[in-house]
Amino acid sequence: MTQAQETALEIRGLRTEFRIGGQWYPAVRDLSLSVAKNETLAIVGESGSGKSVTALSILRLLPQAGARIGAGEIRFDGRNLAQLSEREMSDVRGNSIAMIFQEPMTSLNPTMTVGEQIAEAITIHRKVSRAEAMAEALHLLKEVKIPSAESRLHDYPHQFSGGMRQRVMIAMALACRPKVLLADEPTTALDVTIQAQVLMQLDELKEAYGMSVLFITHNLGVVAQIADRVAVMYAGEIVELAAVDALFAQPTHPYTEALLRAMPRVDRATENLEPIPGGVPAVTAMPPGCAYAPRCPYRQPSCEKDRPELVPLDDTGHLVRCPVRLAKGRG
Amino acid sequence: MTIGAGNGSLEVRNLTKHFTIGGGLFGPERKIVRAVNDVSFTIPKGTSLGLVGESGCGKSTVARSLLRLIEPDAGSVIFDGTDVRAAKGKALRQLRRRMQIVFQDPYSSLNPRRTIRQALEEPLRVHGLGSGKEISEKAEAAIAEVGLSKEVIDRYPHEFSGGQRQRIGIARALVLDPELIVADEPVSALDVSVQAQILRLLENLRERRGLSFLFVSHDLGVVRHFCDRVCVMYLGRIVEQGVTAEVLDRPLHPYTKLLRDSSPVPDPTARLTLTKILGEVPSPADPPPGCTFHPRCPRAAGRCMTAIPALEHGPGRKAACYYPERWPDLQTAEAAV
Numbered sequence: 001m002t003q004a005q006e007t008a009l010e011i012r013g014l015r016t017e018f019r020i021g022g023q024w025y026p027a028v029r030d031l032s033l034s035v036a037k038n039e040t041l042a043i044v045g046e047s048g049s050g051k052s053v054t055a056l057s058i059l060r061l062l063p064q065a066g067a068r069i070g071a072g073e074i075r076f077d078g079r080n081l082a083q084l085s086e087r088e089m090s091d092v093r094g095n096s097i098a099m100i101f102q103e104p105m106t107s108l109n110p111t112m113t114v115g116e117q118i119a120e121a122i123t124i125h126r127k128v129s130r131a132e133a134m135a136e137a138l139h140l141l142k143e144v145k146i147p148s149a150e151s152r153l154h155d156y157p158h159q160f161s162g163g164m165r166q167r168v169m170i171a172m173a174l175a176c177r178p179k180v181l182l183a184d185e186p187t188t189a190l191d192v193t194i195q196a197q198v199l200m201q202l203d204e205l206k207e208a209y210g211m212s213v214l215f216i217t218h219n220l221g222v223v224a225q226i227a228d229r230v231a232v233m234y235a236g237e238i239v240e241l242a243a244v245d246a247l248f249a250q251p252t253h254p255y256t257e258a259l260l261r262a263m264p265r266v267d268r269a270t271e272n273l274e275p276i277p278g279g280v281p282a283v284t285a286m287p288p289g290c291a292y293a294p295r296c297p298y299r300q301p302s303c304e305k306d307r308p309e310l311v312p313l314d315d316t317g318h319l320v321r322c323p324v325r326l327a328k329g330r331g
Numbered sequence: 332m333t334i335g336a337g338n339g340s341l342e343v344r345n346l347t348k349h350f351t352i353g354g355g356l357f358g359p360e361r362k363i364v365r366a367v368n369d370v371s372f373t374i375p376k377g378t379s380l381g382l383v384g385e386s387g388c389g390k391s392t393v394a395r396s397l398l399r400l401i402e403p404d405a406g407s408v409i410f411d412g413t414d415v416r417a418a419k420g421k422a423l424r425q426l427r428r429r430m431q432i433v434f435q436d437p438y439s440s441l442n443p444r445r446t447i448r449q450a451l452e453e454p455l456r457v458h459g460l461g462s463g464k465e466i467s468e469k470a471e472a473a474i475a476e477v478g479l480s481k482e483v484i485d486r487y488p489h490e491f492s493g494g495q496r497q498r499i500g501i502a503r504a505l506v507l508d509p510e511l512i513v514a515d516e517p518v519s520a521l522d523v524s525v526q527a528q529i530l531r532l533l534e535n536l537r538e539r540r541g542l543s544f545l546f547v548s549h550d551l552g553v554v555r556h557f558c559d560r561v562c563v564m565y566l567g568r569i570v571e572q573g574v575t576a577e578v579l580d581r582p583l584h585p586y587t588k589l590l591r592d593s594s595p596v597p598d599p600t601a602r603l604t605l606t607k608i609l610g611e612v613p614s615p616a617d618p619p620p621g622c623t624f625h626p627r628c629p630r631a632a633g634r635c636m637t638a639i640p641a642l643e644h645g646p647g648r649k650a651a652c653y654y655p656e657r658w659p660d661l662q663t664a665e666a667a668v
Binding site for chain 1: 386
């Protein structure tokens with residue numbers, strides 16, 4: 001990460017809570033990160049790590065009842081999104097911050113042609129005529145390389161394949177030239193050859209539009225393909241944050257290391273796949289100390305009492321939430 | 332009805348399955364989907380064969396055809412010398428006891444209103460294997476074998492996590508002491524750490540019980556880890572088969588290479604640079620003529636557009652391609668097989 005780059009989005013101390021049985025429990029705890037202009041930051045973690053809740057918190061798409069942002073700031077464009085009114089927020093959504101989801105079919109309207117849907121996104125945020133919006137929609141479909149875009153503009157979502165639907169979603173997200181794109185597992189439902197196409201396309205579009213991308217995924221292989229920097233989340237916290245090369249060359253948090261060892265690889269034989277014993281603690285039963293301690297082979301007595309801080313490993317911006325590993329690293 | 336040597340292997344020859352879609356009074360035009368075309372492979376006892384390919388390539392149809400959960404149209408399936416397709420009544424029940432299936436999503440394959448004990452005991456009762464007490468003990472032993480505690484056996488499926496449900500799905504396949512397990516994407520719905528737990532469990536079972544596996548997956552990493560041999564499918568046909576590491580390290584068929592190169596690896600220095608991944612898998616209802624991969628193939632020429640290449644026999648390796656990839660060291664590798 002070059003320090004001189006301007007920050008597009010900054011989250012400070014985010015705490016997102018859900019109400020379960022009359023009590024508020026944090027699903028995301030003390031989360032701070034920033035995404036620079038033109039940068040792809042990947043958030044990687046398993047089910048229940050809080051990665052999607054983070055994205056939904058940024059756009060305030062959490063359910064109205066039973067969920068709240070308990071603390072923290074989401075700085076974007078000189079404002080704190082956490083404190084905007086719903087009206088101001090709907091001006092941000094799909095406009096300067098856009099989002100794409102895992103399953104494009106459930107996010108597209110089956111009763112409207114894709115052209116109408118993309119044009120709708122444009123007319124909501126910009127004062128243009130319907131014809132102009134349709135022309136722009138056609139341009140966007142060409143931009144995301146949908147073959148014979150002129151005729152497909154008038155097709156319905158069910159007439160598209162999964163990969164093409166995801167491209168339509170991307171075209172719609174790009175409609176208002178967003179500064180930040182939140183991509184929540186956008187390639188998880190796609191076949192690998194289509195995934196590779198979509199990943200490369202997202203990277204090209206990021207450059208072309210000068211966007212920042214917050215890319216949420218559970219797949220470390222995808223992270224290595226697309227990210228500039230990576231935040232590894234576990235049980236609602238960032239446990240490691242580093243430039244992509246540093247993270248894979250020197251995975252430091254025991255959880256990051258364990259994830260890499262549990263993943264079978266296509267390019268080499270993995271004789272010993274090491275499963276991580278146990279499971280992620282429930283949001284209602286977080287241990288008082290390090291959340292990963294119950295599964296960690298390097299656990300010390302202090303890990304079970306004190307909650308560790310996210311601290312720098314070196315001066316490259318590599319942060320790790322593990323005092324045991326840090327002590328070892330500094331020798 | 333015994334055919335050939337009953338050596339515990341599964342032999343599939345020229346398996347074919349076509350579906351009809353459309354037709355009807357107001358429906359779209361009637362079309363034939365050639366889901367599985369002329370698929371042949373052998374799984375020797377105690378080994379695992381991977382079946383890989385993208386959505387719609389027919390891999391799940393093959394898996395289900397073996398157990399006759401889908402009736403194949405043509406071809407033969409011989410398990411331990413017995414013709415599965417010709418089996419009826421008692422002989423078929425016997426075969427089904429010896430060949431079991433594990434599905435991708437165990438939650439949708441478990442009845443939410445029945446306890447785990449009921450789910451595990453039912454197959455034993457159906458096959459009349461033992462007294463009530465023996466059946467109960469057998470179910471408890473199976474649940475312990477997959478790494479769950481016996482106390483959970485009287486709970487309902489919704490009380491378990493995804494990984495635990497998959498263990499239950501495996502336990503249900505195990506209670507009948509099968510010899511072959513057909514696993515259809517058994518770890519695809521699971522997180523990486525849980526996936527590794529289930530893969531390790533399957534490996535242990537394979538060693539301990541000498542099980543054979545047909546392992547269907549879209550994840551080449553998982554297949555490389557678990558399977559001795561692999562068949563790569565594209566639009567209903569096997570385009571390449573061989574020893575898994577050989578096929579992935581030195582793919583002969585351009586599709587195998589594309590599939591491998593598209594699979595992301597956790598290494599930022601090995602980023603995909605291929606810009607030539609073209610197009611998508613065509614509809615199996617309307618496949619292109621000749622080699623069905625030719626519209627996406629960088630090497631396609633001449634006869635690829637008109638004739639379907641045969642899956643050619645080599646020592647330990649087969650590929651259906653007129654212009655396969657060349658590997659200078661492949662000859663020695665083949666000699667080693």
